[in-house]
Amino acid sequence: MTQSSDAMLEKLANRDYQYGFVTDIDADSAPPGLNEDIVRLISSKKNEPSWLLDWRLKALARFMEMLENDVEPTWAKVEYPKINFQDIIYYSAPKQVKKLESLDEVDPQLLETYEKLGISLSEQKRLHGVAVDAVFDSVSVATTFKGELEKQGIIFCSFSEAVTRCPELIQQYLGSVVPVSDNFYAALNSAVFTDGSFAYIPKGVRCPMELSTYFRINAANTGQFERTLLIADEGAYVSYLEGCTAPMRDENQLHAAVVELVALDDAEIKYSTVQNWYPGDKDGVGGIYNFVTKRGACRGKRSKISWTQVETGSAITWKYPSCLLQGDDSVGEFYSVAMTNNLQQADTGTKMIHIGKRTKSTIISKGISAGRSSNAYRGLVRIQPGATGARNYSQCDSLLLGDRCSAHTFPYLEVKNASSTIEHEATTSKIGEDQLFYCRQRGISEEDAISMIVNGFCKQVLRELPMEFAVEAQALLGLSLEGSVG
């Protein structure tokens, strides 16, 4: 690396976070601290049935037990001071007097906030063909295109609303993929989650538009704990997108979400994430701790779940979107771009658990490290004894920008059936001076050249994203959009 290209990388890495503003809005907050009263308060604010409160309390008891036994996960390649869970505010919601009948009743300041983020909730300017559920400080503030979806029997609403609208579905599926005691942060989430998105696609229905949730953390000192549950009934198809941003704050904020997906026979779920939580400043002050559990169960035969993620934000990312391949001939996919700058740390990857016969999984992971960041891929491929004829293909590539960052790959393979096939490929490369000079000699500026090379490196993943998101993701990676040729 020459000095000039290092300076350029520095400049790219230090670009300002555009979403760091704070919306000045009245919030209804609980005092900080974690105890039964808080859980009861959250549950009553949501008018929840007693079974759900019991479920939460069970989770709280489990979490407290884990906290006492000090089983906070420490195996990830990330470092941070111990979190004091009693300092966190577990409930904060923008003050709204009544349940909203239409978008016109949403606080204009909230609408403005989403406009600023490029997510239009207003009737006239909606994203074409995308239904949006907007979640502000853990509470769903608006969902678009509801009526149109309902005509096809699709339920897409906030989690809280789903609890009253279709309690039987919630009771049947909540915690069925990520059990209460699955892990430390999942237990915490189960106790204190405040809202999130819910979608149910009925038998044989192909969801006519992308469903999208846009998460925004606004209030200070709050944790964000949302819960997302998507169910694709037999033969259904849905493509779901989530995006997220947060203000710039000096303290670290905890985001511990749980996402559960269920695909029944012949169903397909495509789940895409562009994660752009505030990453902290260039000295590593502030930023979101993104400790998230995401798991999908391919419960039905020939079902398919595909995770695509572009992770550019958060001070620390700890996240392993996984697939339980239970149904025979089911398919799991994981496409990931994780980019870390400055002092960001990411430990991300996937778990593919092959249970059914002839199950197939594909893992494509692209890690990009810049600045002094640390970027780790951690993945597990497990072939259970019954998974006859299972196949996995994994490819993990790392790209280093500059010479002060690091990349790590931790692939775990557990094979208990000899008829399976597993392939694993891994590469690590640096953006070479040769590549940069070649581009510059053709008149392409150094900044554009870096973007182009990074874009090329991520292409396999970016092309899995739905169009609207691909554009956002490329912009996020500091890339200019590839043209219409080629």
Added chain:
Amino acid sequence: MSDGVPMLEIKGLRARAGGAEILKGLDLVVGAGEVHAIMGPNGSGKSTLANVLSGRPSVEVTAGSVLYQGRDLLELAPEDRAKEGIFLAFQYPVEIPGVSNAYFMKAALNAARAHRGEEELDGMDFLEFARKKMKLVEFDEALLNRAVNEGFSGGEKKRNEILQMAILEPRLAVLDETDSGLDIDALQVVANGVNALRSPDRSAIVITHYQRLLDYVVPDFVHVLADGRIARSGGRELAHELEKKGYSWLEVAPPVEAAAP
């Protein structure tokens, strides 16, 4: 270039690369419309000269001046030199995985067009333009949609360089041993590319190890580089003489004075 300003004027050029002084006071004038061949043994500084002209950051110029169309070339960033019309056909073209060749060339062409105040070409217009040039260098269109140079054969890489040159239509093209390792058909293609660009307001510097290419691209001048300086200059017959006698012939000849201004 009717005002008589040369395309390129190099005076007393000294340059270091890899911790050693490679160019040791090189002088060269290339007039508009001229094709100059630069020959010389390995390590004589041929590629370093190409790198200085194109602005490769790892080469450090320690003395001398380079004027391009009367302007100080050395103060320009590599991308600005390119946009001003300097093109280097690389000896070892670089692979850029995941970036399509067509996209890369379109970005390059549009950077130059924007610099000249011309409208950028969209995908369709670019493709139409590129197809004409592909015919000229017998370029397989399938390679246009592959990643830049990735998995290309040696010959395909060199053709790709010549295609880029044809598309960018540079004022000063520098070919760094583009002919090495090519069969006679590919050599013809390289020659077609260079000859198609010949015009009163364009120039080329053809760096080569063998005189073979010069049968197809007939140079106006031939220079022999030895130990970082031009040791001999002459017409195309100098290339034939070299071919016959070998570079060792130079070592007995008087070195510096012959080329000093």
